[in-house]
Amino acid sequence: MGPIGIFDSGYGGLTVFKEISNLLPQYDYIYLGDNARVPYGTRSYDTVYQYTLECVNHLFDMGCHLVILACNTASAKALRSIQQKDLPQRRDRRNVLGVIRPTTELIDRFTTSKHVGILATSGTVNSQSYVLEILKFFPAISVYQEACPMWVPLVENNEMASAGARYFVKQHIDRLFQQSNAIDAVILACTHYPLLLPLIKEFIPKHVQVISQGNIVAHSLADYLTRHREMESLCTKGGNKQFFTTESIENFNEKAGLFYGSKVEAQHLDLMNKGVSCRKI
Structure with missing residues (x-):
């Protein structure tokens, strides 16, 4: 034991x-x-x-x-x-x-439009793991990804309230929704990102559900x-x-x-x- x-x-x-x-x-x-x-x-x-x-x-x-x-x-x-x-x-x-499968196998509960966004590190985005897992469970869901390479350094250096954090959080959220304005659920696919949640909710559309993995x-x-x-x-x-x-x-x-x-x-x-x-x- x-x-x-x-x-x-x-x-x-x-x-x-x-x-x-x-x-x-x-x-x-x-x-x-x-x-x-x-x-x-x-x-x-x-x-x-x-x-x-x-x-x-x-x-x-x-x-x-x-x-x-x-x-x-x-x-x-x-x-x-x-x-x-x-x-x-x-x-x-x-x-x-x-941590990927527990999130993806439930994602259908969070979306009505069947358009889901992923905010993640470059490595996770490039792996296509979330796209493949979601499509395996729910083939009708469209998945859009945005890599946020600056978010982890901002968190680890305790810069979540800085002007730089506001700039990069808004930048990547805007880029994600430029891919589809029908997105109504966003997965924070990095365990650092919950510390940016107050800032993320400030810039993300109010009707969109933001999903933390913990x-x-x-x-x-x-x-x-x-x-x-x-x-x-x-x-x-x-x-x-x-x-x-x-x-x-x-x-x-x-x-x-x-x-x-x-x-x-x-x-x-x-x-x-x-x-x-x-x-x-």
């Missing part, structure tokens, strides 16, 4: 983890942010797959039987390979889930654990949360609270030496 693992390339997955831990506080969790190798969004499929697999294996080694990829890029570029190639080779019972992923996980009792029985229940980063502990702790909504105290994970260290770097 062991905790549930939550993985992200950096800080953004903490917005998903916050919703998961709020809905399912009874479980133990380990959060791992691979901040030393961020950003994932601009890297190749092979690189994202290798990085993600390394971190997933570390979480398995730390006792996790179930790992959630709380990262759209990792879900888009690595999840399928891990599920189809790596997990079948293991003799123990492990599983890895992502709450959807949390309820999807709850449903998964209910349906898969064999996996649920392997998840320890003590209400404990641990945070690990592959980069500076001080930097992680300083920024992580912004995403998680409360103070975070992390430990350092050295991927090169495959060991956990509490030293400050």
Whole structure:
């Protein structure tokens, strides 16, 4: 038995983890942010797959039987390979889930016009993962995407209230709706973007539903654990949360609270030496 693992390339997955831990506080969790190798969004499929697999294996080694990829890029570029190639080779019972499918399989509930917008990083847009997943479930829905490369740096540098943030948020929302003014639902397909939600709602048409993933992923996980009792029985229940980063502990702790909504105290994970260290770097 062991905790549930939550993985992200950096800080953004903490917005998903916050919703998961709020809905399912009874479980133990380990959060791992691979901040030393961020950003994932601009890297190749092979690189994202290798990085993600390394971190997933570390979480398995730390006792996790179930790992959630709380990262759209990792879900888009690595999840399928891990599920189809790596997990079948293991003799123990492990599983890895992502954030894209829980969102796309429910999108029909949010749109009347059947025109859906995606705001995401360049890597997620280029992967076409949201387009393919939505069309698999709902072939009648038209999907429009807009890459927002400046949004993540704005969030991570706590510039959400700056003039620059207003400029880039408005710019990309305008570009999205130039593709179709019939869009009535927009998915924030990056776990950083909920921190820009007040600004996004200021510039997006009032009738449009803006969909953040955290709450959807949390309820999807709850449903998964209910349906898969064999996996649920392997998840320890003590209400404990641990945070690990592959980069500076001080930097992680300083920024992580912004995403998680409360103070975070992390430990350092050295991927090169495959060991956990509490030293400050």
